[in-house]
Amino acid sequence: MASTGGRQFNWFNLLMVICMSFGSMSYGYSASIIATTLAQPTFLKYFDLDTRPDATSLISTMNGLYQVGGFFGVFTVSYFADRWGRRAAIGVSAxxxxxxxxxxxxxxxxxxxxxxxxxxxxxxxxxxxxxxIWMNEVTPPRNRGLLVDIHGAALLFGYMVAAWVGFAFFHLQAAAAWRAPLAFQCLPAVCLLCFLPFMPESPRFLLMHDRHEEAAANLRRLHTSEEAEIELQQISAQMQIDRTLPSSYWVMLKKPSYRKRTLLCLGVTCGIQFSGILVINNYGPTLYASLGYGTAQQLVLLGGWLTLAFGMGCASLYVVDRFSRPKLMGFGILGCMVCLIIEAALVAQFVGTKNTTALSAAVAMFYVYVIFYEVCLDGPQFAYLGELFPTHIRAKGMNIGVAGICLMNIIWLQAAPTAFQNIGWKFYLCFIIPGTIAGLGIFLYFPDTNGIPLEEVAAMFGDVDELYSGFGDDVKAETEIVEGKTALAIEHNETAV
Structure with missing residues (x-):
């Protein structure tokens, strides 16, 4: 029962994904606004961070505790998403x-x-x-990477807006100038809450809860008519099996095939965070200051960097479905590591000197770095995470992946101010060495899920007993992946990881 070729979504599907991406923008703005806030003289003065002896520690805590909140918060998502629906989880978050x-x-x-x-x-x-989670479950197989990558482009738009809003308010000579940029993060979340009642629930969630008519209606609204009928049959059949399967966090560690998915999930998110992206983003002004730039120049450079990031996130929409997911992400990480190697060498040799050409080259390396990161990593990782897991544990799998992002960033963001102060350029080695290992591992050994219907991914991990038998012929036709190096012999219950 193969999916149709060509475009499988309709324009309503695209519109709904764009509306939902206001949530993605909300994350991007919220995560990034601290960078310009920490450069605001009015903010530093209000909290005495320009004079108090524990200022460095407090700034580290402001960044680190944000990630701690994220780490604990994400584990509540599966409760809302599995019990009341994907939209409910998004609404509570907003x-x-x-x-x-x-x-x-x-x-x-x-x-x-x-x-x-x-x-x-x-x-x-x-x-x-x-x-x-919602985007992966409402988009069709052939176009899933492109549509889910809108999430990545939208959160980059949030990053970019945060940078320029912060820069604009930097020039406002008022004691409360730092407050408005922080308040602005509420706007995209409010927009999302307004859109949410009109957005369709995930058909997979509805079928998991035996709401067949609603699921059928939503699929027909979201996908081309031919594709909707094929998916309705596939998902309905698979949900009859999935509803009987255990779905606890414990079983995700205990069952070998689920454990393998979980390790792949953490390998991707933690491996990508070894690139050091949030350290460069959140401490961008600090890094530019170390290269000799003034506060206004720091904010302009950060804004330019994030504007380029948004542009490259949009470019990723045209790339993500054209390459193997692991090849694309592995290449992206290795590209970032090359940039950081050059950056570390330039910082080690020329910081503190008057060699403006070398210092400009150090800034340029950050800009080249973000091209690799946004085209290959930021959006594609979320498509991959959603594809790894079956419906009954997809929310928990995504939670684990995002928790991995939080955990890595707690380590990096808490340590960064002290590390840059005490060991300088050598801190980049903490990203370069493990990042290179992670990039090679993902490139060479991770399985590819690009274009495979979500209901058929189970076969890649040997879960043929959890796969509706009607998919058998199509699965066999699609399991020669990753340039033949990781061929999947389903009949022998093998996996290529």
Whole structure:
């Protein structure tokens, strides 16, 4: 029962994905606005961060606790997503983002600001997890990478807007100039909450809960008529099996095929975070300051960097479905590592000198770096995570992947100010060495899920007993993947990892 060729979605599907991407933008803005906030003289003065001896520690905590909030927050997503629906999980996440953003903007002391950074991180990372779950489940196989990658492009748009809003308010000579950019993070989440009642629920969630008529209607609204009928039969048949399967976090560690998926998931997200992307983003002004640039120049360079990132995120839409997922991500990580090697060499040799050409080259390396990251990594990772897991554990699998992002960033962001202060350029080695290993591992050994219907991915991991038998012939036709090096012998219950 093969899927149709060509375009499988209709324009309503695209419109709904774009509306849902306001949640992605909300995450991007929330995660990035701290970079310009920490460069705002009014913010530093209000909280005495320009004079107090523990300022470096407090700044590290502001960044680190955001990630801690995200780590704990994402594990609630599966509860809402599996019990009340994918839209419910997104709605709760957006509501937390709105409330925490408002209270951050209204903070009256540093303790209050730090506390609501925790809740802001929880809401933002919950959205980061919940939105691609929904996107993966409402998009068809052939176009899934392109449509899910809109999530990546939208969060980059949020990053870019945060940079330029922060730059604009830097020039506002008012004691409360730092508050408005923080409050602005509420806007995309409010827009998402307004759109949410009109957006279709995931057909896979509906069929998992035996709501067949709603699921059929939603599929016909979202996909071309021929593809909708094929998917309805596939998903309906597979859900009859999935509803009987265990779905706890424990079984994801205990069962070998689920454990393999989980390790692949963590390998991708943790491997990509070895690139050091959030350190460069959140401490961008600090890094540019170390190269001798003033505050206004720092904010312009950060804004330019994030604008390029958004452009490359849009370019990724045309790339993501044309290459093997592991090949694309592995190549992206290795490209980032080459940039960081050159960056480390330039910083080691020329920081503190008057060689403006070399210092400009160091800035240029950050710009080349972001091209590799955004074209190959940011959006494609979320398509891959959603494809790895079957419907009954997809929300939990996405939670684990995003929790891996949080965990890595807790380590990097908490350590970064002290590390740059004490060991300087050598801190880049903490990314270069493990990042190179991760990039090679993903490129050479991870299985490819590009273009495979979600209901047929189980066969790649040897779960033929969990796969509806009607898919057998199509699965065999699609399992020669990753340039023949990881051929999947389903009949012998082998896997190519």
């Amino acid at each position: 509501l937390i983002t709105v409330l925490s953003g408002a209270l951050l903007a209204g903070s009256v002391n540093v303790a209050m600001f730090i506390v609501f950074r925790f809740f802001s991180g929880a809401g933002a990372f919950m959205i980061l997890s919940a939105v691609p």
